[in-house]
Structure formats: structure tokens, C-alpha cells
Amino acid sequence: MEEIIQHLTPLFKEISGYIYPNEIELHWSLLVVIYPYLTGLVAGAFILASLVKVFNVTALKPVYRISLLTALAFMLVAPLSLLAHLGHPEKSYEILLTPNLTSAMAMFGFVYMWYLMAVLLQEIWFDYRKDLILWAQKERGIKKWLYKCASLFSKDISEKALKFDDKAEKVITILGIPSAFVLHGYVGFIFGSVKANPFWSSVLMPIVFLFSAIVSGIALVLLIYMVVTPLRNKVMDTKCLDTLASFLFYAMIVDFSLEILDFIHRIYESEESIHILSELVAGKLQFSLIVVQLIIGMIIPLALIAGVKMFNTPVELKRLLYFVSALLVQVGIFFTRWNVVIGGQLFSKSFRGLTAYKMNILGIEGLLVSIAILLLPFLILYVLFKFLPPWGETHVTTQPESS
Amino acid sequence: MKLPWKKLPEQIRRLAVVSLFLVVLPFIVRSILVPSDFGKYGHYRASAVDEIIAMEIKYAGHQVCYDCHDEEVESKQAGVHKNVSCEICHGPAAAHSEDDEIELIAPRDRDSCPLCHEYLSSRPTGFPQIVSDSHEPMKACISCHDPHNPKSEKSTECEACHTEIANTKSLSKHVNIACKECHETPDAHKTQPRMFLPGKPVNREFCGRCHAETAPSDKDIPRIEMETHEEAYVCWQCHYPHLPEAE
Amino acid sequence: MKKNLPNKSQNVNRRKFIKNLVLAVTAFSVPAVLTAKEQLKRMQSWILGKDYNPFDHYWGMGIDINKCIGCGRCADACKQENDVPSEPFFFRTWVERYRIFHDGEVRVDSPNGAVDGFKKQNIEKGKVTIRSFFVPKICNHCDNPPCVQVCPVGATFITPDGVVLVDSDYCIGCRYCIQACPYGARYIDPIKKTAEKCTFCYHRVVQGLVPACVEVCPTQARVFGEVKKKASPLVRFMRMNKIGVLKPALNTEPKVYYANLDMEVN
Numbered sequence: 001m002e003e004i005i006q007h008l009t010p011l012f013k014e015i016s017g018y019i020y021p022n023e024i025e026l027h028w029s030l031l032v033v034i035y036p037y038l039t040g041l042v043a044g045a046f047i048l049a050s051l052v053k054v055f056n057v058t059a060l061k062p063v064y065r066i067s068l069l070t071a072l073a074f075m076l077v078a079p080l081s082l083l084a085h086l087g088h089p090e091k092s093y094e095i096l097l098t099p100n101l102t103s104a105m106a107m108f109g110f111v112y113m114w115y116l117m118a119v120l121l122q123e124i125w126f127d128y129r130k131d132l133i134l135w136a137q138k139e140r141g142i143k144k145w146l147y148k149c150a151s152l153f154s155k156d157i158s159e160k161a162l163k164f165d166d167k168a169e170k171v172i173t174i175l176g177i178p179s180a181f182v183l184h185g186y187v188g189f190i191f192g193s194v195k196a197n198p199f200w201s202s203v204l205m206p207i208v209f210l211f212s213a214i215v216s217g218i219a220l221v222l223l224i225y226m227v228v229t230p231l232r233n234k235v236m237d238t239k240c241l242d243t244l245a246s247f248l249f250y251a252m253i254v255d256f257s258l259e260i261l262d263f264i265h266r267i268y269e270s271e272e273s274i275h276i277l278s279e280l281v282a283g284k285l286q287f288s289l290i291v292v293q294l295i296i297g298m299i300i301p302l303a304l305i306a307g308v309k310m311f312n313t314p315v316e317l318k319r320l321l322y323f324v325s326a327l328l329v330q331v332g333i334f335f336t337r338w339n340v341v342i343g344g345q346l347f348s349k350s351f352r353g354l355t356a357y358k359m360n361i362l363g364i365e366g367l368l369v370s371i372a373i374l375l376l377p378f379l380i381l382y383v384l385f386k387f388l389p390p391w392g393e394t395h396v397t398t399q400p401e402s403s
Numbered sequence: 404m405k406l407p408w409k410k411l412p413e414q415i416r417r418l419a420v421v422s423l424f425l426v427v428l429p430f431i432v433r434s435i436l437v438p439s440d441f442g443k444y445g446h447y448r449a450s451a452v453d454e455i456i457a458m459e460i461k462y463a464g465h466q467v468c469y470d471c472h473d474e475e476v477e478s479k480q481a482g483v484h485k486n487v488s489c490e491i492c493h494g495p496a497a498a499h500s501e502d503d504e505i506e507l508i509a510p511r512d513r514d515s516c517p518l519c520h521e522y523l524s525s526r527p528t529g530f531p532q533i534v535s536d537s538h539e540p541m542k543a544c545i546s547c548h549d550p551h552n553p554k555s556e557k558s559t560e561c562e563a564c565h566t567e568i569a570n571t572k573s574l575s576k577h578v579n580i581a582c583k584e585c586h587e588t589p590d591a592h593k594t595q596p597r598m599f600l601p602g603k604p605v606n607r608e609f610c611g612r613c614h615a616e617t618a619p620s621d622k623d624i625p626r627i628e629m630e631t632h633e634e635a636y637v638c639w640q641c642h643y644p645h646l647p648e649a650e
Numbered sequence: 651m652k653k654n655l656p657n658k659s660q661n662v663n664r665r666k667f668i669k670n671l672v673l674a675v676t677a678f679s680v681p682a683v684l685t686a687k688e689q690l691k692r693m694q695s696w697i698l699g700k701d702y703n704p705f706d707h708y709w710g711m712g713i714d715i716n717k718c719i720g721c722g723r724c725a726d727a728c729k730q731e732n733d734v735p736s737e738p739f740f741f742r743t744w745v746e747r748y749r750i751f752h753d754g755e756v757r758v759d760s761p762n763g764a765v766d767g768f769k770k771q772n773i774e775k776g777k778v779t780i781r782s783f784f785v786p787k788i789c790n791h792c793d794n795p796p797c798v799q800v801c802p803v804g805a806t807f808i809t810p811d812g813v814v815l816v817d818s819d820y821c822i823g824c825r826y827c828i829q830a831c832p833y834g835a836r837y838i839d840p841i842k843k844t845a846e847k848c849t850f851c852y853h854r855v856v857q858g859l860v861p862a863c864v865e866v867c868p869t870q871a872r873v874f875g876e877v878k879k880k881a882s883p884l885v886r887f888m889r890m891n892k893i894g895v896l897k898p899a900l901n902t903e904p905k906v907y908y909a910n911l912d913m914e915v916n
Contacts, residue, residue: 001735001840001841004737004739004840005737005739008737008739017758018746018757018758018759018760019834020744020787020833020834021738021739021741021744021760021762021763021834022739022740022741022828022834022835022836022837023834024738024739025739025837025838027825027828027829027838028825028829082824085824086822086823086824087821087822087823087824087825087838087842087843087844088821088822088823088843088844089822091803091820091821091822092822094803094804094805094820094822095802095803095822098803098804099802099803100801100802100803100804102798102799102800103799103800103801103802103826104800105800105802105824105826106802106803108802190826194796194800194829194830195796195830195832195900196796196829196830196831196832196900197829345829348834349831349832349833349834350758350834350916351916352756352758352916
């Protein structure tokens with residue numbers, strides 16, 4: 001109680017205009033910014049992986065398994081941020097037991113479970129099954145048993161069984177693309193369907209979320225590949241990098257167009273809320289929306305990659321520019337989420353004033369916990385890389401080319 | 404003989420076992436953890452309503468006061484405060500009605516009455532208001548007004564309700580013109596004010612009865628030439644009739 | 651044939667595994683069974699228990715803006731009756747003051763939700779007020795409540811008599827309902843960490859009393875009653891006045907009806 005008073009009282013000074021008295025507390029904080037950011041990375045990384053399996057983009061083969069494991073690592077952490085944000089995380093099981101079928105949020109459990117269990121884990125399992133069996137034969141002790149359990153005590157590595165794996169994987173990926181679209185489009189829907197909030201309420205919201213997810217997922221895999229490969233003393237596959245950067249570029253063009261469309265549409269329709277939203281964008285969101293999201297996170301990386309594509313760039317410089325672009329894109333997409341989640345709560349539903357957000361440092365909703373949640377996937381990824389090496393050195397030789 | 408189960412590829416059989424378990428488990432958990440009264444009336448726990456209605460009542464309601472405090476109630480029922488519930492001034496009384504050892508508040512200072520009666524331009528016209536800074540600033544309200552049956556010293560005519568207008572008019576040369584001179588008022592207006600509305604002057608000639616060049620009124624009254632003085636407007640678009648001296 | 655051999659030993663493993671799992675699940679569910687039993691004991695029929703049949707009623711509220719004097723007694727009584735924290739961040743009902751100036755500026759305020767009333771008239775230099783009035787605000791107990799629609803677990807619901815309530819035992823504190831409410835009528839209880847809102851003083855209504863805010867309104871600006879019965883004071887109120895609701899375009903179908911509502915109110 002005391003801390004809530006201490007947290008809220010200074011906010012009075014930062015309010016402009018009139019807000020409803022209950023609106024002084026901003027309800028969805030940093031943790032809820034992180035949640036769509038993480039699921040976006042999951043969906044984006046998965047869609048990147050599906051480019052290899054479904055669309056036969058062979059240049060991306062080196063990052064296929066990396067993107068699958070990245071998706072898994074971030075998927076495991078994503079619900080943590082939501083859980084930590086709940087007033088009563090210990091009651092969260094109710095969302096699975098008595099889901100209110102009219103609630104967009106109640107579908108979370110099902111969408112999440114479906115995606116994790118039916119898509120991501122199965123695809124990884126089929127892809128790794130043969131390796132798991134081989135590793136189980138090679139290793140000893142606990143590790144042997146871990147691999148055995150992971151392979152569900154499967155034994156069959158005949159030519160026929162492996163062919164079946166490959167086919168199953170393809171089917172799951174085809175199923176997985178719409179699932180990944182649902183996973184993140186659905187997160188967009190949670191916001192886009194709130195009719196009380198004109199900043200959120202938009203049919204475009206799920207689609208904008210989806211494309212920004214693809215952008216962030218590709219950029220993340222690019223970053224991980226560029227960091228991990230030199231650490232393993234291996235040479236980066238330039239063709240793979242170029243292809244990744246190309247897909248990043250195209251996804252960004254679509255994302256950018258959608259965001260501009262949304263912007264123009266709002267201004268052109270000029271509904272009741274336009275005054276307060278203009279005030280918001282020109283004021284409290286000016287830096288995070290226009291400077292960070294639009295210029296740093298979108299226009300500069302677009303220009304950099306376009307530059308690399310247009311001019312004959314030396315490999316070293318090219319890598320540097322790709323790396324910088326992908327990094328800027330991450331910052332940009334994080335602030336895209338920030339601007340939606342926090343920005344959408346910075347104005348009063350009376351449309352007569354702006355509220356304020358003050359980030360906590362300590363405490364469950366604070367900055368430190370959020371940083372921990374953002375770093376945790378990388379820790380999980382490290383473990384996954386150790387346990388399920390995705391480098392594919394053994395993999396490539398036995399896997400029949402699917403093209 | 405091979406069972407159809409055995410015909411499935413090994414991978415599928417293994418996944419099927421895990422999947423079956425994962426599908427069945429939630430149903431088992433659900434049957435155990437969901438409260439038994441969930442869904443009785445709708446998608447909620449029916450006993451939640453019991454918990455909500457079990458809350459303690461603090462405001463007893465005005466009827467309860469009438470059981471004991473005859474004198475005050477009688478006096479209150481006779482006056483303009485008859486619809487003002489006792490608990491507005493005396494606070495929540497449910498506990499007191501159970502146990503009269505628990506005493507209620509009886510505000511006697513100058514802070515309470517102005518909550519309703521301090522002048523605020525947002526308050527509805529006619530609601531009795533004072534500016535407490537200039538209204539007998541040294542006296543407690545109850546030294547002049549009986550809180551149960553407050554009376555205004557003024558008449559029970561128009562001013563009783565339209566105090567704000569009366570106060571304004573009192574500053575004007577128009578103070579001596581009776582309200583009914585300009586507002587034709589049906590008697591029923593007093594009992595059903597919103598159903599039977601008073602009339603209002605409708606044309607320039609009405610004001611002209613006094614203010615026209617040729618009007619047979621007192622010489623000191625300001626005159627205008629009706630034909631040329633802002634002939635496109637009616638008088639009260641520029642002059643407030645209750646205080647025409649105002650800029 | 652070859653495959654059968656390892657499978658057998660696996661079968662044993664699997665059986666073991668399943669047995670352990672069953673044990674684990676039972677161990678986990680024992681406390682849950684106990685709480686479910688406990689809840690069953692507490693459960694009593696609220697229809698028979700209080701001599702009140704919710705299916706016989708349908709509640710709503712009328713608010714006449716022309717009658718509101720902005721004393722804020724409603725906001726104060728609500729906090730006392732419902733144990734709403736006294737801090738100025740939590741309100742189930744509040745009163746707003748609107749001042750519309752000649753230059754088109756609209757100024758709205760509600761200092762501490764009007765729990766302490768409105769203090770003396772502040773004089774705005776060079777400003778000419780053309781309209782000014784008070785607007786009491788409260789949960790609209792919508793017929794089509796967005797808060798109930800979005801609650802993921804069924805912790806907020808609409809009763810058969812049309813009152814939107816929160817089950818604070820079941821609420822997980824996700825705050826989606828607060829985001830979905832267009833009227834700012836909900837808050838998170840700082841101690842319980844669950845959503846809270848106006849209940850129409852449901853604990854009073856089932857006993858035949860009116861909500862506390864209606865009880866203490868000195869000018870009868872608030873009218874509580876049946877929406878659908880002919881002899882109800884609310885129905886009379888709706889017949890005698892021109893009625894408006896807040897944010898009608900959102901199709902929430904509020905059951906708080908305002909008489910003499912100004913276009914600036916939202």
C-alpha cells in the first residue's frame with residue numbers, strides 16, 4: 001500500500017488536462033511491453049525457419065536449426081513476463097481451466113500450448129530425432145539418458161523412417177506458418193480489439209504486429225548467427241547473410257508500409273480521438289515513436305541495407321552494416337511494442353488529458369526483472385546449443401537434399 | 404498378426420502416447436480444480452455473489468432514523484430539507500442503529516454546510532447558495548439556520564428558487580421591476596416548475612415600452628431610437644435584462 | 651522382430667513413468683480437493699438465503715445533471731460503504747465539474763473525485779463561462795459490458811438482475827478489464843491486487859435498500875430503480891426527461907441514464 005502511494009503521488013504533477021481519477025495508475029507496464037516483443041521474436045524466427053523447409057530457400061540452411069532453437073528459447077520465457085505481471089500469478093491456471101470464450105486473452109493458453117506442443121517442439125523433435133538417437137549411442141551417463149528421453153526412446157533410423165521425419169517436418173512447418181501468424185497476430189488482436197482505446201483499436205493491429213514480428217525475428221537470428229559463428233571459430237556463410245538481410249529488408253518494407261498506412265488512415269479518418277492522439281504523438285511519444293521507432297529503428301537500417309545492396313561493399317564492411325542494422329531493428333521493434341503498450345495508456349479515455357508512466361527500478365514490475373527476463377532466453381539458448389548442437393555438421397551429409 | 408497401432412510409424416506412436424497424456428491431463432485437472440458452483444448461473448462462481456452480499460451495510464437508510472428521532476424527523480419533514488437524508492450530515496448510522504453507545508457526528512462548524520451551499524457557478528440556478536467569506540463570516544451556520552428545517556429570511560416568491568437571479572437583479576436599476584412584469588407566470592409553476600414554465604418577452608417592443616424615445620416612462624430612463632439602434636438584434640442579445648448595467 | 655526386444659524393456663519403463671506421474675498428479679491435487687470442498691460448504695443459494703430473487707429484477711440508475719450540486723457526498727459515502735481505499739487513486743463513483751468558456755475551451759476537473767466536495771469558486775481572469783455543471787460518474791453496468799467480455803477467467807460477470815460484479819477470489823489481476831472499460835470505472839485494489847468496481851451496492855440492494863450514493867444524494871440527482879417495471883422511479887425518470895448515455899457509439903448499452911447531458915461530457 002505505502003509503495004503504491006509513493007509511486008502514484010508524484011504522477012499527479014505529470015498529468016496534463018483531465019484524466020478519470022482511476023487512470024492515474026498505468027496498468028500494463030514494462031513487463032507487458034516485453035511479452036509481445038518476445039512472442040514476436042518467436043513468430044519471426046519460426047517463419048524464417050519455414051522459409052528453408054517450405055519455400056526451399058537453401059541459402060538459409062545454416063540458420064535453420066538456430067532459428068528453431070531461438071524460437072523455442074524465447075517461447076519458453078514469453079509467458080514469464082505475463083505471469084510476473086499478474087496480480088495473482090498463483091491463480092493463473094484458471095485461464096486454462098475456465099477460459100471465458102468471449103475473451104481474447106483466455107485463448108492465450110490454447111494458442112500458446114498449440115504452438116509450443118503441436119508445432120515448435122514436434123518440428124524440433126522430428127528434425128533432431130536421428131541426431132538424438134546417434135548422440136544417445138555415443139554419450140554416456142546422464143547425458144545418454146537425457147538424449148534417450150528427448151528422443152522418447154525412439155530407435156528407428158532406417159532410410160524409410162528418416163524420410164518420414166522429413167515429410168512430417170514439412171507438414172508441421174506448413175501447419176506452423178499459420179500457427180505462427182496466429183500466435184503473434186493474436187497478440188495484436190488482444191490490443192486491436194479494445195474498442196475503448198482508440199490508439200489500439202484497429203484491424204491493422206494484428207497484421208502490423210505480425211510483420212514487425214517477422215522483422216524482429218529475422219534480425220535476431222542474424223545477430224545470433226553473427227555472434228555465435230566467430231565464437232566457434234567458423235567462417236560466416238556470406239550467401240546466408242545476404243539472404244537473411246534481403247528477407248529482413250523486404251519484411252521491413254512491408255512493415256513500414258503497413259505502419260504508414262495505419263498512420264495515414266487515422267489522420268484521414270480524423271475521428272474524435274485524433275486531437276488527444278496528435279497531442280500524445282507530438283508530445284510524450286515524440287522521442288520513442290518518431291526518433292527511435294521510425295528513424296533509428298526503421299529508416300536508418302532500411303537505408304543501410306539498401307546501401308549494401310546498391311553498392312559493391314567489401315565483405316567486412318557489409319557484415320558490420322548488417323550487424324548494425326539488425327541491432328537498430330531490435331531497438332526499433334522493442335520501442336514499437338513500447339509505443340503500443342505504454343503509449344496506448346498515456347492518454348485518458350476521457351480524451352481530455354495525458355497520463356504519465358514512471359518506471360520502477362526494483363520490484364517485480366521493475367526494470368531489473370525485465371532485463372532478467374530479456375536475458376533469460378539467451379541463457380536457455382546457450383543450454384540448447386550445448387545440448388542440441390544446431391551446427392548441422394553431421395546433419396547435412398546424411399540428409400537427402402529436398403530440392 | 405499386427406495391430407493397426409503397430410502399423411503406424413514408430414515416431415507417430417511415441418508422439419501419440421505423449422499427446423494423449425497431454426490432452427487427458429487438463430481434463431483431469433479441470434474436474435478437480437474448478438469450483439463446483441462455477442457455471443451455475445453463467446460463466447462465474449455462483450458463491451462469489453454470496454461473498455459480495457455478505458458485506459457489512461454501513462449506511463442504514465433514512466427510514467431507520469425515523470424509528471427513534473421523532474422530533475427531528477418531524478421538523479425536517481416540514482421543510483426544504485425533507486429529502487436530505489440524515490446520514491448526509493450525520494455519517495453512516497448502521498452501527499449506531501444497532502448500538503446507541505456509538506455516537507454519530509453532528510457537524511456544527513462552518514465547513515459542512517458550504518459543501519452544498521457555497522456559491523459555485525456550476526451549481527444549478529435557484530439552488531440556495533452563499534459566499535461564505537462575506538456571509539456572516541464570524542457566525543456558525545446553525546446560529547441562524549435550523550439545520551433540520553432551514554428557512555430563508557426572504558420571501559417565498561420567485562427569489563426562493565431563483566436566488567442567483569434575484570441577487571444579480573438586486574444590484575441593478577431593474578431591482579424595482581417585479582419579476583412578473585416581464586415573466587408571465589402560471590401559478591402551477593410553483594409546484595411543477597419544469598412543466599409550467601414562465602413566459603419571457605419576445606420582441607424589441609417589450610423593452611421599448613420603457614426605453615423607446617417616445618415611451619411614456621420616467622425621464623431618467625435611458626432612451627434609444629428603436630428604428631436605428633442595432634435593429635438586427637433583440638435587446639437581450641446585448642443587454643442582460645437582470646443586470647443591464649453590466650458590460 | 652528385432653525391434654520388439656528393446657520395446658519390452660521400454661514398456662516397463664513407460665509403466666513406471668506413468669505410475670509415478672499418477673502419483674505426482676494426485677499429490678498435487680490433494681490441496682485443491684480440500685479447497686473445492688471448503689467452497690462447497692460456503693456455498694448457499696443466494697436466492698433462498700436472502701428472500702431475494704435476482705430473476706425478478708433489473709437494475710439501473712438515472713442521474714439528472716441539472717439537479718447535481720457537486721457536494722460530492724455520493725463519492726464520500728461510496729468510499730465508506732464499500733471500504734474503498736481513501737487514497738485519491740481509487741474510486742467507484744466520482745463527480746466531475748465541467749466549465750465551458752466562451753472561447754471554446756472546456757475545463758474538466760474532479761479534485762479527489764469530489765470526496766471533499768468542490769472548494770470555492772476560482773476566478774478565471776479574462777474567461778467568460780457560458781455553461782457549467784457537475785456530472786456524477788459511476789460504473790454504467792452496461793448491458794453489453796466490454797469488461798465482462800474480456801475477462802479471461804470469468805471473474806467478472808453480469809448477474810441476472812443486470813449488475814456487473816467482480817469475484818475477487820477468482821480474479822487473477824491481469825487488468826484487461828480495466829483496459830477494456832471505456833469509462834475508467836475500475837481500479838486495482840492496492841491490497842487485494844484484484845480488480846474492483848461499483849457493485850450498485852449489491853449487498854444493500856438485496857436487502858431492499860438503495861445504493862449508498864443514492865441514499866445520500868441531497869437533491870435526488872441520482873435515482874435508482876428497475877429498468878423494466880412500470881411503477882419504478884427510474885422508469886418515471888426516463889419518461890419525464892430527455893435521456894442520454896455516455897459514449898453510445900461504443901455500443902456498451904449503459905444502464906446509467908443521464909438527464910440533461912451536455913455534448914461535452916465523455
